[in-house]
Amino acid sequence: MLPWSADLAGRLDRHVVDSRVLRGNPLGDPHERPLWVYVPPGYDDEPARRYPAVYVIQGYTGHLAMWDNRTPFRRPFPELADEVFAARRAPAAIVVYVDAWTAYGGSQFLDSPGTGRYHTYLCEEVVAWVDARYRTIPERDARAITGKSSGGYGAMITPMLRPDVFGSLATHAGDALFEAAYLPGFPGLARTLREQYGGSYAAFLADFRGRVAMTRPEDGPLIEAYGYAAAYSADDDGTVRLPFDGNGELVPEVWDRWLARDPVRMAREPGYGEALRSMRAIWIDAGNRDEYYLDLGATAFHEAVLAAGVPAERTRFELFDATHAMIEYRYPLALEWLCHRMSV
Amino acid sequence: MLPWSADLAGRLDRHVVDSRVLRGNPLGDPHERPLWVYVPPGYDDEPARRYPAVYVIQGYTGHLAMWDNRTPFRRPFPELADEVFAARRAPAAIVVYVDAWTAYGGSQFLDSPGTGRYHTYLCEEVVAWVDARYRTIPERDARAITGKSSGGYGAMITPMLRPDVFGSLATHAGDALFEAAYLPGFPGLARTLREQYGGSYAAFLADFRGRVAMTRPEDGPLIEAYGYAAAYSADDDGTVRLPFDGNGELVPEVWDRWLARDPVRMAREPGYGEALRSMRAIWIDAGNRDEYYLDLGATAFHEAVLAAGVPAERTRFELFDATHAMIEYRYPLALEWLCHRMSV
Amino acid sequence: MLPWSADLAGRLDRHVVDSRVLRGNPLGDPHERPLWVYVPPGYDDEPARRYPAVYVIQGYTGHLAMWDNRTPFRRPFPELADEVFAARRAPAAIVVYVDAWTAYGGSQFLDSPGTGRYHTYLCEEVVAWVDARYRTIPERDARAITGKSSGGYGAMITPMLRPDVFGSLATHAGDALFEAAYLPGFPGLARTLREQYGGSYAAFLADFRGRVAMTRPEDGPLIEAYGYAAAYSADDDGTVRLPFDGNGELVPEVWDRWLARDPVRMAREPGYGEALRSMRAIWIDAGNRDEYYLDLGATAFHEAVLAAGVPAERTRFELFDATHAMIEYRYPLALEWLCHRMSV
C-alpha cells in the first residue's frame, strides 16, 4: 500500500549473476551481481510472445538496491515503469536493471584497468544472460539502453561502442561536454586536497575508507572525480591518472584521455557517427538548471548527433525546468517513447 | 551482500497493524500501518527471556519503508542497529519501528484534529500490540523512544506526555526552540506564497497535489510548514491555522499554540519537568551546523532538562560536526547507550 | 568626466556641524559632523525664492562620505539627484545629507543611552541649522525625509515621532516587520558567538576592535545586531540588552522593546497613526528578493499606513525586482515624487 509499497502489474525478478569478466577486478568488488528483470503484464499469459528489452543503468554512486529507495511524495522508478505498461501507454517490453557499481561509486560503464570490465559485463554477459532466460527479441533493434547522469553517459557511449548490441538510447542529464560538466570542479578539488589532505589523493582515500563516509562536504566530489579518473584515465597497470595537478592545473595528456571519452567528441568521430546513424531512437534531455551544466552537454550532444547525420525525427530533445536531482519522473517518458520507437 | 544488502544477526519482522484510532483520520490516510519489530540474536534460543524495547520513530516526510533506503557508502540504520547487538556492544533489546506518516509528510507524533491521533496510536495501540506479541519487559523503565529531527521531537515530547509509557529517550537533532528552528523560515514561505500562489496556501496545496511533487524548490518547506501547523495548531474542526500571515507577520495566538508544543517550553512546566525527572536516560545531540539550528534547540532542551532537576549523570549531551542531513551513524550510539541505561 | 566624476548643475556644500546634543555621546563618537546641503540649479539666481527640503539619511554602516563612493557602471546618488532638478523632472528643492554614523555602524536615527541622541540631533539641530543658513520653506509640509534600509527605517519612524518636523517620507527597503527582518538572523549569531567567541558578545567586540574589521564573514551581522540592540534596547545606564540569549532563544522583555520600535507596530498605535494621516506623501518600496525580507516589511507597513486612515492617493507602494543591494537608482524616483507632492 502506498506510500510504503505498491503491487506491480508486471513482475520484477531479482537475480544474481555470477560474472566471469568481473572476477578478479582491480578493486576487489563482488563478481556476483544483482540483476533485476521486469516482465510486463501479460508476459506469462502469452508464452510465445517475444518482447523488446530496455536496459536501465544508474548514475554515479548508484547500485541496484537503490531502485527500491522511496523518496517523499514520489514513487520509485520500477513502479513508474510498471505503470507505463499497466496503463498500456506503450507497447510491452522487458526492462532490465543492471548493476555496475564499484568501490569508487561507479564504473562509467567502461572497461578500465582501474575498475574492471563493466562495459563487457553489460554488453556481453548481461545481454546474453537475459536473452537466454527471457523471451526477448534478441536483436539490437529491439534493445534500448537508458539512464541518468553517469547512467545517461553509459546510455550514450555504449551504443556508440556497440551498435551491434543496442539500437536505441535515452540519456537524462547524461555526463557530456566534459569542460562544462567536470572541469569546473577541479579547482575546488585541488584546493580541498591542499587544505585538508596535504595535497594527496592517497591521503584522502585512506581517510575516506577509515571513517564514516560522506560526513565531509567534499567527500562526494573527491571520490567521484577519482572514480571518473579510474574509468577514463587509468594506466594499464591500474594506476589512476588525474587530469589536474596539485594546483588545479590541467594535465593535458590525461585530460585528452578524458576528452576522448566525452560523448560529444565521440559523436563527431566517423565511426561513432556511423553507429549513431544506425540508431532507431535517441532521447536526450536535461534540466535547465542542472548543477553540472548537463543541459549544455545535452545540447552539444544533440547537435553532434544531428551533425552526424541522424534524422531529426529519430531524436527527441528537451530541456525541462529542473536541477540535476529528483528527475526520476522523466524516465517513464523516455521509456514510453523508446518502446514506441522500437515497435515501429 | 554489500553494498546491496546485508544479512541480519537478529530478525526483522514486518507486520501490518490495523489501527482503531487512525480509522477515519482527517486526511484519509491508511489506518493499516506497517510496523517492524526487530528481535536481537538469541531471541529464539532463550524462549523465557524478556527484553527491553526501543521504539524508533522517523523525521518529517519519513515513512517506514524508507528505513530500507540505501545511501552511497553507508548502511541503513536497521543494519547498524543489528550490529550493536551482534557485536554485543549493548545488552540485547527489541527494536520497534513505528510509522506515523501522513499525507502532509508527518504527524509530529501528536494527536491533532488536523491529521489524526498518532500520539495515541503510538502510546496505546503500538505499545500494547508489541507487548502482546513479543517477550518485552512491559514496563516504562524498559521502554525507550528515539528519533531524529521530527522523530527527535517525538522522542522528547512523548515521554513528557506519557512518562507511564516511556522511561528513556534519545533525540538526534530534534525539533526544539521553535523561534530558531521554525520561525526563520516563515518570511520565505510568505514570499513564495505571494510570488507563486497569490498568497494562498490552498492554491499551493492544490497545485502540489496536481503535479509531480517536489519539483519546485519551495515544495518541501511549504508542505512541511503546513504539516506542522496541522499538528500544532489545527482547530477542533480540523481547520489548520498558520502562525504567520500573508506578510510573514507572526499571528501571536497561533504562534503561542506552537510554542506550547516546543519541547524547551514544555520541559519548563512543572508537570513535564516531573516526567523528565522520572527518566532513566536522556540522550540529546545535534550537528553543530544544523540548517534548522537544532544544535541551539538541543542545547536549550538540555539546559531545561537539567533545570528541571534531572541529574546530569542520567543525561548525555553532544554537539558533533555535521549538518542536519546524513547523521544516521549517530543513531546506534544512542541505541547502545540507552540499552545500557535501561539494564542498570 | 565620467566615470570618474561629474559636474553638478546645482551646488553641493560640504559643512561640518558642531553638535551640542552629540557631545559626550556614550560611544565617544565625534560631535562634529559632516553635513552636506545641495542647492538646485538657479538657487543663486533667485535670491528671494524659498525651497522645500528633502533630508536624506543612510543605511547601516553608512556615513556621509560614502555618498561619494562610485560603483561600477553606476553613478552616486548625489549626481542622480542633481539630474532630477537639472532635467526639471521635479520642482526644485534643497537636499540635505545627514550623518548619523556611530562606532557600531549606525544609530537607527533614535535617541538611545547606548549610542547617543541622533534623533534629536536630526530633528532639532540639523533642521534648525539648515533653516538658518538656506532659503528653505521652514515648515513641516515643505520637509520630507528619505532613506534606504536603516535609512528607510529612520524615514518611517522620524515623521511618526515628529510630525511637526517632517510632512512627507520615502522608505526604500526600510527595516520593518522585525520578526521577518531581524529575528531570522539571531540563531546564526548565537551559533557564531558559541563557536568562535565562547558565547560572549564582549569577546567578539574586543576581537573586532583589535584586528582588521570585516575579515570574518560574521563580522557584519554581529556588529549590526549589536548596534540595533544599542539603539532599541539599551538601558538608561547604556547597558546594551540583547533580544536573544546564548541559545538563540528570544528574551521576551527585550524583544518587546524592539517590537515597540517596529514601524509596522508603531503605525498601528493611535498617536502615530494620527501622525501618518498628517503626511502629504508616503513612498514605500522594496526589492522582491530582499535578503532581509524587507519586501514583507514594506507591504506590512503600507497596509498599516492605509489602515491608519491615510488616503491611498497620498501613498505610493511598489515591489520591484531586486535584492537589498545596489538599489540607489530607486532613490531619484522617490525624490522626484516627493518634490511634486510637496509642491501641490
Add this chain to the structure above:
Amino acid sequence: MLPWSADLAGRLDRHVVDSRVLRGNPLGDPHERPLWVYVPPGYDDEPARRYPAVYVIQGYTGHLAMWDNRTPFRRPFPELADEVFAARRAPAAIVVYVDAWTAYGGSQFLDSPGTGRYHTYLCEEVVAWVDARYRTIPERDARAITGKSSGGYGAMITPMLRPDVFGSLATHAGDALFEAAYLPGFPGLARTLREQYGGSYAAFLADFRGRVAMTRPEDGPLIEAYGYAAAYSADDDGTVRLPFDGNGELVPEVWDRWLARDPVRMAREPGYGEALRSMRAIWIDAGNRDEYYLDLGATAFHEAVLAAGVPAERTRFELFDATHAMIEYRYPLALEWLCHRMSV
C-alpha cells in the same frame, strides 16, 4: 576626521593626463585620464632627494576615483599607504595611481585592438610623465608595480613584457591559471545567454547599455568575460572572439590565445623567465577561499617563478584566510616589502 576622511602625512596630487596612445581607442573611452601621484612626507623638504616609485593598478571594473571609496570600518588604500611612510615602516617612495578603465570595465593592462593600448599607455606615457614631473629615480630597479585581481594580473605580466621598465612587482589575488580562474565560469555564462538573451552576447550588450546596469545577477560576470575577451582575443579589426560557444564548449583556437596571456604559462617561456630572473622582488599572495581560485593561480605562478630560476629569497609567497573581496589591508604589506627591496 575619521571615519569620513583623514589627513595625509604626504601629499596626493590629482592630475589629468592627455594620452596620445589612447586617442581614438576602439571603445571611444576618454583619452584624458586621471592620474594620482602621491609624494611621501618630507618630499618637499628635501628638494634634491630622489625616490623609487610604486605604480598601483586596479582590479576589473575599477577606475581611479574608486580609490576614494570608503567602506565600513575600513580605510581606503591611499590612506593606508600614507601610513606606511608616515610611520617610517618603509623607505620613502612615490606612489603612482594609474587608471586603465574601459567601457567594458577594464583593459587587463594590455594593448588590444578590442579596447585600446593600455599597456603602452602605462609603460610609455605614464612612466615618462611621472619621471618628468617628479623626483623619481628613473630606473627600472627603482620602479615596482602592484595590484589586486586584474590589477595583480597587470602587475605580473607588465614586468614580464617590459622588464626594462619595472624591476619589482606585487600581485594580490592576481588573475592566473586561467582554467581555474576563468573557465569554470563559462558554462554559466553560456546558460545565461541561452536563457535570457537568445544565446547572443550582442543582445546582452545592447540590453546592458540600455538600462540601469548591474541590476541582474549575471550582469557582472557577462560584462567581465566580454572584457577579458576584448583584451585577450580581439582580432586586428577589433572583433571580439569568445573562448566558448553557445553550449559552453571551448573554442580551442581562441582559448589558446587566452592561455598565451596566462601569467603561469608566460612565466614558463624562456624570454619571460629571463625577465622574471631580473626582478629584484616578487610578492605573490591570495586568499585561500578566493572565489576565482586565485590561490591556485598564485601558487602556480609562484612555482613557475621559482622554476624560471628566481631565487627564493627574492620572492614572498603567502596564502591568507580570505575570499577575493575586502583584502585591501594586504596592499600596504606588499608596498612596505617592495620599498625595502628596492632600497637594498
